[in-house]
Amino acid sequence: MQKKPFTELGLSPELLKAVAKMGFEEASPIQSETIPQLLTGADVVGLSQTGSGKTAAFAIPAIERVDGNLRAPQVLILCPTRELAMQVAEEVAKLAFFKRGVRELPIYGGQSYDRQLRGLRDGAQIIIGTPGRVMDHLERKTLRLDQVGMIILDEADRMLDMGFRDDIETILGQAPAERQTVFFSATMPPAINQLVKKYTKEPVNVRIQAQEMTVPAIDQSYYEVDRRSKLEVLCRLIDLQDIKYGIIFCATKMMVDELSDHLKARGYSSDKLHGDISQSMRERVVAKFRKRGFEFLVATDVAARGLDVDDIEVVFNYDLPQDAEDYVHRIGRTGRAGRSGRAVTFVAGREIWKMQQIIRFTKGKVRRERVPSAEEVEQKRTSEFLENLRETLEKGEYKRQDTVIDQLLDQGYSATDIASALIHLLGGDKPAAQPIVEEQPRREYPNYQSREYPKYESRKSSPRETEARAPREHRESREPREAAARKEFHAPAERREKPSRSPRREPSAASHEEGMVRLVFNVGNAHQIEPGDFVGVIAGVTRLPKEVVGRIEILDRESLVDVSDECADQVLKKLNGIKFKGRRLNVNIAR
Structure with missing residues (x-):
């Protein structure tokens, strides 16, 4: 079954804009087949495995059907667990971003009734x-x-397994007879067939076969790492394993642009490929990459199709692909013609379920690896430098600088001090490894819900509320659809409670450290900025060591960064006016 561009599915400009904002260039097979059918108003029964993009397949037509001027429930989506309901609600919010007046509301056991009642009174339609x-x-x-x-x-099928059949039939029985009914399921047991026959009218059946795929003999591993630390972990692995030639796959065009810029700022040779790059430019980039004109190609899946390059050392899955087929196509870029190859995947938060799904489908052996420490990276850099220095000394292939050294010795500097200063200068090109941000589970939850589950009410719980306390095997959340795109999307402030990364207090305009000056940057939490981004851009652009950067405090739309007093003028001069995270950077001394 073929994938289609979203522009061929008959979507409104608002939905196309939202999809483009999320960075997706084409629909998955289940989306390509299901969306046009649902837009006609037909009942649909979709069979597809978890991770195939089912949420967008039904969410996009649902949003198209909503009348933004009617403040009443118009679409009802039933999910087996509260975790899945949260994920679906988050996806709906992103897709409805540009649809005026369309509001979604998740309701599930374990959450306060007050929040849900308020959303219903406000007229949520989905x-x-x-x-x-x-x-x-x-x-x-x-x-x-x-x-x-x-x-x-x-x-x-999961809802029936969990004993919700009576509730489902009651809900379907109370809904208007003239409605559109949609079933999505991974399997089609007899009980589902009975519901389909009873509650649908001439349904269209869409089946996406789950293919068990085998992968070539490639060494595969994955790292569990917070989204904010992916760049730092990538750079550590490149430095520690001395990787010189590889492809880095990202989920969206925006992420490709940002990652390529960050790598260049850190001193790595890279270029990029995605759907917005012209065909002639793509051909030039690929030709240069084949000739090893640069080290790392950062690309989306669509742009990299048909890319045939030999001797690729490693493929990085910076963002997880949508399905197992894309995973196999990605890692197949390495290990060609009988050569050895490696594939490294970054997994953030709840994406671990998606990774396990891919492993089951591909029947591959994928090791979980430990993120290397900053000390290991520094030790590797030092060892390499000493080895190169020793080799140069043994060969004697260098120009002697006796006159310069004698002048420094005459001025009272020791030979040890001179050598140490030279090593410091030679080794200061790349910023040193930065701290890894620990995984923050609360950041995985949608912004519109409480960060902690409220306690159950004192009254006796009804049997239906047992879903909130279901056994672990029933509470495993389905992997988030198009998870990599979520990082780049912000819901309207009036619809979401925006989390803050910084403490709720008035920031000081003056640095708390002696010898440091506080600078204010015109980017902040709203622009998806992380502390490592400031260290990377300052060290990469000014070529100053990372030690010149002190405390970093990220606010909503600006950030406060402490830098060494003697380097402040250089930072202001070099960074003002450059493009950073898609914005023109404006840096001033905090007042």
């Missing part, structure tokens, strides 16, 4: 919920289905 909590709202008369024109059952 309700994403678990069967138990939806039934509770129906019994309380706080949720009405009389305006609902579309009901979607996501992972219907």
Whole structure:
């Protein structure tokens, strides 16, 4: 089954803009087949494995159907677990970003009723919920289905396995008869067939076969790392393993641009490929890469199709691919013609479930590796430098500088001091390794929900609320769809509670460290800035050692960075006006 560009699926300009904002260039097979059918109003039964892009397949048509002027539930999406309901709601919010008046609301057991009641009173049109909590709202008369024109059952087989059949039938029975009904399931047991026959009208069946794929003999490994630390871990691996020639795959065009710029700022030779680059430019980049004109090619899946380059040392999956097929195509770029090859994948947060799904489908052996420490990287750099220095001394192939050395000796400098200063100058080109940000589980949750689950109410819980306390095997959340794109998307402030990375206090305009001056940058939390970005751009552009950077405090739309007093003028001169994270940088001394 072929993939199609989103522009060929008959979507509104607002949805196309949202998809482009998320960075996706074409629809997955399930999306390509399902979206046009759902847009016609037909009932659909979709069979596809987890990780195939099912959420966008039903969320996009659902958003298209919503009337933004009608403040009432119009679409109901049922999910088996609260984790899945949260993920679906997050995806819907990103896709509905440019649709005026369209609001989504997740409702599930374990969350405060007050928050859900407030969202229902405010007129949320797309309700994403678990069967138990939806039934509770129906019994309380706080949720009405009389305006609902579309009901979607996501992972219907799991909901039946968890004992929600009676609730599902009650909900479907209370919904208007003239509605669109959609079933998505990984399997089609007899119980699902019975529901389909009873509650759908001439449904269109879309089946995406789950292919068990084998991968070539490539050494595969993955690292669990916070999204904010991916760049630092990538640079550590390149330096520690002395990698000189590889491809780095990203999920979106925006991420390709940013990563390529960061690598260049850190002194690595790189170029990029994605759908917005002209064909003539692509050909020049590929030709130069084949001739080893640069070290690392940063690319999206679409741009790298048909790329045939020999001797690739390693393929990095900087972002996880959408499905196992894309994973196999990516890593197949290395280990060609009987040569050895390596594939390294970065996994962030809940993406571990998606990685396990890929491993099962490909039947591959993928090791989990430990992130190398900063000390290991520094030790490797020192060892390499000493080895090169020793080799140069033994060969004697260097121009003697006796006159210069004698002048320094006459001025009272010792031979040890002179050698140490030279080594310092020679070894200061690249910024030293930065601290790795520990994984923060709370950052994985959507912005519109509480960071901690509230306690259950004191009344006796109904049987339907047991979904919130289901056994672990029933609470495993499905992997987030197009997870890599989430990092780049921000919901409107009036619809989300925006988390802050910095403490809630008034920042000081003066540095707390002696010998440091505080600079203010015109980028902050709203622009997806991380502390390592400031260290990287300062060290990369000014060629100053990373030690000149002190405390970094990221605020909403600006950041405060302490730098050494003697280097402040150089930082201001070099960084003002450059393009950083898609914005023209403006740096001043904090007042």
